[in-house]
Amino acid sequence: MAYVISDECIACGTCIDECPVEAISEGEIYKIDPELCTDCGSCAEVCPVEAIAPGE
Template sequence: MAYVITDKCVACGTCLPVCPVEAISEGDIYHIDPDTCIECGSCAEVCPSEAIIPGE
C-alpha cells in the first residue's frame, strides 16, 4: 500500500524533495499520489510531525 499523509501534517515540505518518484504534492496538507508512490518510506523517515504512515 502507498504511504498516506495524515492530518498531523504541518505542511513543512520536508518530505517533498526526498520522494524519488515525485508522488507528493503541496496543499493545505501535503498529499501522496497512491498510483505513483513506490512505498520506499523515505518521506516517512524525514517527517518531523510523524504525519506519514503506511496506507491500509
C-alpha cells in the first residue's frame, strides 16, 4: 500500500530527497504517486510534521 501525504504537509522538501523511486511531486501540498511508491517508508521517517503515513 502506497504512503500518502496529508493536509498537514508544509512543503518543506525533506521527503523528496529521501524517496528512492522519485514518487513524490512538489506542490502546495506534496503528493506521492501510488503507482511508483514502493512502501519503503523513507519519506515518513524524515517528515518533520509527521504528515506522511501508510495509505489505506
